[in-house]
Amino acid sequence: MLRLLLLFSLLFSFSAIAADSTKTLQRADRFLKSGNKSEIFRAYNDYKNLYLTAVINNDEGLRHRSLEGIVSSGKRLHIDVAKYDKELSSTSSKSKPLPKKSIKKKETKKKVTVSKRYMLRSVNWKDGRLILRLNKSLPSKQLNYFKLYDKKRKKYRYVFDMHDTQLDKHYKLHHANIQRISLAQFRPNTLRLVIEHDKALKIRFKLDRNALIINPGVKKPVEKTRPVKKVTAPVVHDRMMAKTIVLDPGHGGRDGGAVGYRKYREKMVVLQISREVSKLLKKEGHKVYMTRSDDSAVKLQKRTQFANIKKADIFISIHANAVPKRNAHKVSGIETYFLSNNTDSGSERAKRVAKMENSKDLKDVNFYGQTDFINILNREKIKRSERLAHDLQRNILATLKKSYKGVKDTGVREGPFWVLVGAQMPSVLIEVGFITHPTEALRLGKSAYQKKMAEGIVQGIEQYFLKNP
Ligand SMILES: [Zn+2]
Missing domain, CATH: 2.60.40 (Immunoglobulin-like)
Incomplete structure (x- = not known):
């Protein structure tokens, strides 16, 4: 089964989003008071976007305030907001004050051991x-x-x-x-x-x-x-060039991801590759965090939340692809996804896959429609995610092709993958290959290939940061 996650890039830095939320909330409150129908409608949209932000960031205070806004604006517009109303009555009215401009903590720079080889x-x-x-x-x-x-x-x-x-x-x-x-x-x-x-x-x-x-x-x-x-x-x-990167090895624990050729397991392969990527990036002086560093289960939302908390510069989710057995020997290739706000752009296949992948622990997120997510996507961040996807894809392919024959480039793709909704930084998902393909699976299981793959990913990251400092 294919396991594509969804990707998102909400564009603000963590502190920016807090300040931004406060402003949006004030604006929505103003619109709501105006009594003008089109302004109330704008308020309604603002509240829904704020609600999304609150869910993503686990901000109970904002969640409560935005639900109140959705319900009162929705009722005036004769929109069915019963679900929100119900949720509102279950949330605490003791709303925490919205974070004012977040205080920047001085980050302690990690010491990098300098090799003198x-x-x-x-x-x-x-x-x-x-x-x-x-x-x-x-x-x-x-x-x-x-x-x-x-x-x-x-x-x-x-x-x-x-x-x-x-x-x-x-x-x-x-x-x-x-x-x-x-x-x-x-x-x-x-x-x-x-x-x-x-x-x-x-x-x-x-x-x-x-x-x-x-x-x-x-x-x-x-x-x-x-x-x-x-x-x-x-x-x-370039002290400033040291970046923070969150790597997200897909699946884990009881969620094994795709099972492939000779029972290779996606969750293991992607963890091994992520570890290699982490090692190389750390050597370059970057800060690297992994959403999981062993075979443990991590909820989808927690993954991007984690990246937000760590104030990551980029978020990279690593997965392996799969197809049903009857096509296993035919389908191989490496592809990189970014989330776009062009709802028509995703291929049917991407849509199907995203649907499959999205279902499990997204109760909250499924609650409101896809368009709400898409509304808060910022063009600039999408562009950055797309550039990151291209840099990764190109470098992975170039690196692997130097040492392996028949490596297939299935390209950079976009689609309505909204499982990873909420990463506030450029984010992409790499499908490192098909774990169901006899040759590709064997390679994916070998440490030499995993290392090459990791090298390509790291080169792609470096290239991205060079172009987008
Ligand atoms: Zn997967």
Whole structure:
């Protein structure tokens, strides 16, 4: 059985939503008082959206207030609000005051252990090629290269990340025909070289013993490298770049998710992959939380609530796909979902799957219609979720294809998946493959493949954050 969850991106940060709720509530109260029918209708919609927010965030005070609003505005509009009325009488009228602007707690930065496995020893230009020498040879898996196009600034960026690598001193790099080259300690354990230009470059590179040699493919190089005289300790420039990521391994406990080929279980496979992703992200200095770290059951709503509480920058739910046995050998592939507010956009299949997946512990959420959820979706967050989905999908596929044959890309998809309603940050759901497909299932069960998958996911995340800092 397919287990797609639903995804959502409500866009505000946690504190923003509280402030936002207060404002919306005041506005709704104003509309309600006006006596004008269309304004009362707006009030009604506001209250329903607030109710949704309250359910998602377990905010009893807001829930009570919004129910009161729904009932009084609904009655005046002759809308059937009996269900809400009933719920209202069961909620406590001792409503907690709405949170004012939440007080930002100072977060204690987690200490990152800095590995000193590889040290950059020198940087030079030679015959038009940039040569970075390390203390020892860097394995290719420690090097991550990717290209980006910055639409806003109309720049091409070529990025080399050297993992577990430290800068010994600062270098200023110049090339007469390249706009900008920067080399910096991007994270405690990652050294990053960025070549930026307004035209596309044909960059070639190789790892040759202890050197990374980059040919930017630009004619007539007149170049100079000069180490800054004073040797200073490497500065970790992007403290701010350390992000908080919540990983959500699907299912768990009695909910085993899909059962596949040779009885492989989705809940186990996705947990193993999530653990690998977590390990890699932590190594990069990110904060990572998992909605479950063992085989325990976690309710759907709790998963996104958890991400909200942790103030995650992104939420990634990890699942494995399945089809009925008769099609098992035919259907394989990796796909990434994001939730969109375009109700017509989901494929029939996505709708069916979402329905199946959504049913269990969503009593509260099922209570009101899908459109209510969709109303509170913010376009900007949807766009971010979509970008995240594309970055993940592209990098997962690229990474796996380097080592495995026949890896199938079934694309980035959108649909009315509303199980994960309530994540207040860009959120996506990855279907890492079909656990029912003989080849894909065998791969999914192996640690080497899981690690590759995790590498691809992490690269996708890094790329997303680079483009959406
Ligand atoms: Zn699933």
